[in-house]
Amino acid sequence: MKYAVLMLALASLAAGCKKGGGVLEVSADRVAFPASGGECTIYAQDSFWISDMIYSYESPGGSDMTADNWINVSSEDVTELGFWKSVTIRAEENTSGSIRKCRMRLDAFDIATRVYITQYAD
Numbered sequence: 001m002k003y004a005v006l007m008l009a010l011a012s013l014a015a016g017c018k019k020g021g022g023v024l025e026v027s028a029d030r031v032a033f034p035a036s037g038g039e040c041t042i043y044a045q046d047s048f049w050i051s052d053m054i055y056s057y058e059s060p061g062g063s064d065m066t067a068d069n070w071i072n073v074s075s076e077d078v079t080e081l082g083f084w085k086s087v088t089i090r091a092e093e094n095t096s097g098s099i100r101k102c103r104m105r106l107d108a109f110d111i112a113t114r115v116y117i118t119q120y121a122d
Contacts, residue, residue, distance in 0.1 A: 022111040024048060033091040033119040040089050047083035052105040057098040070100050094119045
């Protein structure tokens with residue numbers, strides 16, 4: 001009987017625990033820029049940090065290759081602890097002749113999301 005009560009108590013505690021791994025809600029999870037460049041600001045439900053940015057480009061032949069950093073990210077909306085509430089993405093003119101891509105990961109402790117950025121070529 002004591003074992004059954006202990007199991008019920010543990011099951012009750014486990015049911016009340018918050019599960020991690022949720023999705024950070026953002027105003028846009030995909031951004032596309034023309035070859036001429038541009039700027040876009042994305043807002044999030046919670047403060048976050050950028051944990052990863054992976055750059056690539058699609059060559060005229062169609063294969064994806066790694067690329068250098070071709071965008072600038074910044075924020076004017078920063079918390080007292082240094083976390084961001086929004087991110088402004090700026091892309092300069094694309095004269096490479098290739099479609100450029102970036103996958104950016106935004107983390108907020110137990111929740112995260114990815115933002116996919118594309119810049120087209122002329």
